[in-house]
Amino acid sequence: MKPVNLLLLDDKEENIISLSALLSEVEHINIISCTDPNEALKICWRNDISIALVDVQMPEINGFEFVSLLKSNPKTSHIIAIMVTAISKEDKYLVKGLESGAVDYLYKPLNPEITIAKVSSFVKQVHIQEEIKYKNIALEESRRQLIQAKEEAEQARKSKEMFLANMSHEIRTPINGIMGIIHMLRNSSLDEEQKDWLNRLDSSSNSLLLIINDILDISKIDSGMMKIEYESFSIHQKLMDMNKIFKIKAEDKGLSFGxxxxxxxxxxxxxxxxxxxxVIGNFISNSLKFTENGEVSLIVEAKEQTESTCKIKFTVKDTGIGIRTEVVEKIFLAFEQGDDGITKKFGGTGLGLAIVKRLATLLNGEVSAKSSFGNGSEFSFEAPFEVVDKYATETESENTPLADLNRFEGINVLVAEDNDLNSFILTNLLQTWGCRVDIVKNGRDAVNKTREKKYNLIMMDTHMPIMSGFEAIKEIKKNDEANNVVTPILTISASVLKHEQAAAYEAGADSVIGKPFNPLDLHEKIEKLISK
Structure with a gap:
């Protein structure tokens, strides 16, 4: 423990000697003595004095004046001053000492036990204050580091979000082109072999889109952006719809699905x-991927049920390769596989089950896995649900050929899109529906085109060179206001970030559609916009 510097100030040398001898029994103090008040002030300024025992009656500067001088100087105001006096114990002297800044009195002749006890107490107080001071410094440093870490985390979050937005745009844009071509080819005359090629291309593009969605989903969950959208629905119907899908996938692989x-x-x-x-689809897809022979089954049962709630357990069993016991929990970690060799043989990002675990938590449920290596696995998801009597029926889009949809005869459409494939697909779709189409490749050209010609609809990509879609929308809306016209603008965004979609509306867009889009959704949005 660091020694405390203690000053003894008395104009009589013999008093200092006796007091020094008395205080020699006190631990953790370093005694500095002086008989001259002026010299004592210099000592206090130059040294780290914590406690001062000051004689009251001294020539030139008495004890009251000395303590007042100590307390008036910021450099020495922290010193604990104790008056040592032989004068009367009357209250007026006590008050005068306290008013000057002293905290206590010692009366001559000094009582050894009282003197040692009081000085020891103040030494402990100084040590406590020092400890508090150091802890405050440490806390302030921790606070500074936390603020810095928070700022760095926020910057990392923004960088990550920007990367995801750019990645989403750059990858979804060509995927939108591929899927657009697929939709167009489906509405053309194809032989059976060509239809098979098209189905394979469709499956591959959907697989690529699924990987992108997995990356974006886990990012949204980790950043707290993923929200659960509650609605009433038929769980039986939802399961039967999934049954149709996975039966076909299982049959394609020579497996049975029940x-x-x-x-x-x-x-x-x-x-x-x-x-x-x-969640359930991920379990089933995972089992189908890692099962070479046999079957995959889904078992759904209610565990606990009241009039208004029910805990439902969904269990997927397979006869696949299984998982080693020591790595079962590892499969629910992001970017992890149960075995490093699995990625080489079966592929995958290692994100599926990590997303499942996070989604289960958001749904107030939990997931678990059991496996016998070489003999199959069992994955379970269990969560409580609110039981309802009715549900909102979902309208299913009819598989209508694109050419048979309502036509937009005589409608002039401006397409602002810097990607040639996407502008080609949009042009073909719009012309199929009877529209007259002009194409530009940046926002500046789009603004100039609207000043030359009146359009019934503008389709604007959000990310373009020279001038972005957002900037172009603002310019066009200003021009519309000046000419007292209203041109509906539909933005086409490859971003799935809500704030970017919201920014389109803030800029003045009338509707937003994401890439890749379903032509039926695009037709519906156009129909709503031009009908206004």
């Missing part, structure tokens, strides 16, 4: 059907 729904499972629940489908 589904068992217990009688006690309620018909209608309130939750997020998309996320539930994502």
């Amino acid at each position: 589904m068992y729904i217990a009688d006690n499972v309620p018909e209608y629940i309130k939750s997020d059907p998309l996320r539930i489908q994502q």
Whole structure:
């Protein structure tokens, strides 16, 4: 423990000697003595004095004046001053000492026990104050580091978000072109071999889109941006729809797929059907991937049920390769596989089950896995759900040929898109629906074109060179206001970030569609915009 510097000030040398001898029994102090008040002030200024025992009656400067001088100087105001006096114990002297800044009195002749006890107490107080001071410094440093870490985390989050936005745009844009061509080819005359090629191309593009969505989903969950959208729906119907899809996938691989729904499972629940489908579908897809022979089955049963709630357990079993016991928990970690060799043989990002675990948490549920290496695995998802009597029926889009949709005869459309493939697809779709189309490749050309010609609809890509879609929208809207016209603008965004889509509306867009888009959705949005 660091020694405390203690000053003894008395004009009589013999008093200093006796007091020094008395205080020699006190631990952790370093005694500095002086008989001259002026010299003592210099000592206090130059040295780290913590406690001062000051004689009251001294020539030139008495004890009261000395303490007042100490307390008036910021450099020495922290010193604990104790008056040592032989004069009367009357209250007026006590008050005078306290008013000058002293904290206590010692009366001559000094009582050894009282003197040692008081000085020891103040030495402890100084040590406590020093400890508090150092802890405050440490806390301030920790606070500074936390603020810095928070700023760095925020910067990293923004960088990550910007990277994801750019990645989404750069990858979704060509995928939109590929899927657009697929939709166009489906509405043309194809032989059976060409249809098979098209189906394979469609499957590959959807697989690529799924990987991108996985990366974006786990990022949104980790950043707290993923929200659960509650709605009432038929869990039985949702499971049967999934059954149709996975039966076909299982048959393509030479496997059997079975589904068992217990009688006690309620018909209608309130939750997020998309996320539930994502969890169960991920389990099934995973089992189908790692099962070479045999079957994959889904078992759904109600574990706990009241009038308004029900805990439902979804279990997927397979006869696949299985997982080693020591790595079962590892499969729920992001970018991890149960075995490093699995990625080489079966592929995959290692994100699927990590997303499932996070989604299960968002749904107030939990996931688990059991496996016998070489003999199959079992994955479970269990969560409580609100039981409801009715649900909103979902309207299914009819598989209508694109050429048979309502036509927009005589409609002039300006397409602002810097990607040649996407502008080609949009032009063909719009012309199929009877539109007259002009194409530009940047926002500046789009603004200039609207000043030359009146359009019934503008389709604007958000990310373009020279002038972005957002800037172009603002310029066009200003021009519309000046000419008292209203031109509906539909922005085409490859970003799935909500703030970027919201920015399109803030800029003045009337509607937003994401890439890749379904032609039926595009037709519906155009129909709504031009009908206004």
